[in-house]
Amino acid sequence: MASAPKRIVLKFGTGILTRKHTPEPDPVQLRKLVEAIALLKAAGHAVVVVSSGAVASGLKPLEFTERPTDVTTLQALAAVGQTHLMHAYETLLREHGLHVAQLLVTHGDFENTDRAPRVKAVLDRLMEFSQVVPVINENDSVATEELRYGDNDKLSSRVARFWGADVLMLLTSAPGLLRDINKPEDGPIPVVENVDDVIHHAEEEKTKLGTGGMISKLRAVQDAVHGGVECIIASGRHAEAIPGLIEGHGICTRFPAQTAH
Numbered sequence: 001m002a003s004a005p006k007r008i009v010l011k012f013g014t015g016i017l018t019r020k021h022t023p024e025p026d027p028v029q030l031r032k033l034v035e036a037i038a039l040l041k042a043a044g045h046a047v048v049v050v051s052s053g054a055v056a057s058g059l060k061p062l063e064f065t066e067r068p069t070d071v072t073t074l075q076a077l078a079a080v081g082q083t084h085l086m087h088a089y090e091t092l093l094r095e096h097g098l099h100v101a102q103l104l105v106t107h108g109d110f111e112n113t114d115r116a117p118r119v120k121a122v123l124d125r126l127m128e129f130s131q132v133v134p135v136i137n138e139n140d141s142v143a144t145e146e147l148r149y150g151d152n153d154k155l156s157s158r159v160a161r162f163w164g165a166d167v168l169m170l171l172t173s174a175p176g177l178l179r180d181i182n183k184p185e186d187g188p189i190p191v192v193e194n195v196d197d198v199i200h201h202a203e204e205e206k207t208k209l210g211t212g213g214m215i216s217k218l219r220a221v222q223d224a225v226h227g228g229v230e231c232i233i234a235s236g237r238h239a240e241a242i243p244g245l246i247e248g249h250g251i252c253t254r255f256p257a258q259t260a261h
Contacts, residue, residue, distance in 0.1 A: 003247055005044040006166040010037070011156035015173045016236030017053040023067065024060050025053060025085070031092055032239035037133055038096035039243045046127055048163060049135045050156040051089075057081030071144050078140035089135055101132050104139035110158050123163060157220035161227035167246065168224045170217050171236030176253030177214065188233075188253045195222040195255060221255050231255040
């Protein structure tokens with residue numbers, strides 16, 4: 001039996017949007033993620049995507065072979081790559097009768113008393129159109145917080161709380177929060193009631209393309225669950241499992257919401 005319609009935020013990190021060994025987007029992987037979005041929409045859920053990948057999408061057009069370190073160049077790459085990324089989303093979503101709505105935001109947009117209500121109003125209005133999937137990214141060409149620190153982990157938590165989401169799913173290269181990082185075959189911890197108790201399980205590892213590690217994700221989870229949002233950390237490399245995870249099945253780590261909305 002399918003669950004009641006939920007407000008779901010899916011966070012796609014750079015590591016699951018790019019090829020495993022080369023600095024460029026993975027079209028097969030993105031297609032699988034979009035198919036999961038379409039299945040969730042068909043089941044009646046409201047879906048917002050927080051997507052990284054703009055910088056990685058700009059590397060090839062600007063003839064870079066690896067991610068640079070200076071912020072200005074990263075911003076230039078993001079400016080070019082964002083258009084490529086949105087074109088890919090729109091092309092794939094259209095195959096399912098859906099359309100992308102791009103929202104580029106900064107953390108200040110959630111804090112400013114004038115801008116925050118406008119962002120919320122636009123997002124709520126977009127959600128009235130069932131064929132639209134909002135895809136949110138930090139406006140990397142003018143802001144630098146996620147470029148430097150979090151690969152959109154913090155941003156996804158803020159969006160989930162701001163929108164009043166039921167579930168925030170952080171999709172990463174790991175199947176969840178591993179019991180033992182040196183023994184991945186042991187699998188992830190199924191349920192974590194208190195994030196403070198498991199921070200030590202995570203190492204601050206960052207991929208060559210992304211900026212977020214498991215610590216960054218756990219901090220985002222900590223913020224979200226205290227805001228009444230259930231969180232899931234799961235493997236984005238198994239996108240076909242996403243609908244089942246929403247229904248309570250599959251391999252992942254679940255973090256129950258701590259307070260009511």
